[in-house]
Amino acid sequence: MKRSGARLADPGAELIDQLGEWWQQYGRIASSVVGAVAAAALLGFLYFRAQAATENTASGRLAEAEIMFWQGYYPRSYETAQQVIKQYPGTRSATEAHRVAGDDAFWRGEEGDFQKAVDEYRTYLAKRPRGMVSDGVRRSLAYALESNATALALSGRGAESAKQMQEAAAGYESLVGRFPDRESSAEFLISSARCYRALNQPAEAIKRLQRVVDEFGDTAGANRARVMMAEVKAGSR
Secondary structure, eight states, X not given: OXXXXXXXOOHHHHXXXXXXXXXXXXXXXXXXXXXXXXXXXXXXHHHHHHHHHHXXXXXXXXXXXXXXXXXXXXXXXXXXXXXXHHHSTTSHHHHXXXXXXXXXXXXXXXXXXXXXXXXXXHHHHHHXXXXXXXXXXXXXXXXXXXXXXXXXHHTTOHHHHHHHHHHHHHHHHHTTTTSSSHHHHHHHHHHHHHHHHHXXXXXXXXXXXHHHHHHOTTSTHHHHHHHHHHHHHHHTO
């Protein structure tokens, strides 16, 4: 039997040829894509490392502001907090600096500081609306609103005063039940009632005080609420 001169093609050789043709056609594109991915990964790494370094520096400055606040150096603490806000925008520390600046302004005692505290607290809550710290800032905001409303009333700006006093009353009441201790809830209702007294709305004040007696009768605030309620009723006759 005579052998045929034809030879079967080597499948391995054909595959190598196909790969070679593919690389000639697409190899440069593939190399560019891989290079771009690697570059993006490197840039991402450098960016996050720079962000971490920035945050670390900002947190150090924020800690300085916090320490000065607790030492009672409110003007210096306020100035440092403002520097953190301006020099390190977008960082977590810059957001927290609004809280510190609000506390500084509230306790500093200069003209217009209560409004500055209100503005700082509102900015903080716009950036960080949830969490226990945010609830603490809401409490501070309510106190700042009430204090500023009182200052506005003394300066003859009655309409602005009434608006902020109403907001303070609602702010206090929104915090009832948000803190683990019952004393805080009783205090918030009493504070809300105090705002309604300032607004000359004795009926609304009595409602809040009655809630303290009915819902938080086991707290120290309950006796205060009873005394205050008697005063409001006597004054409204």
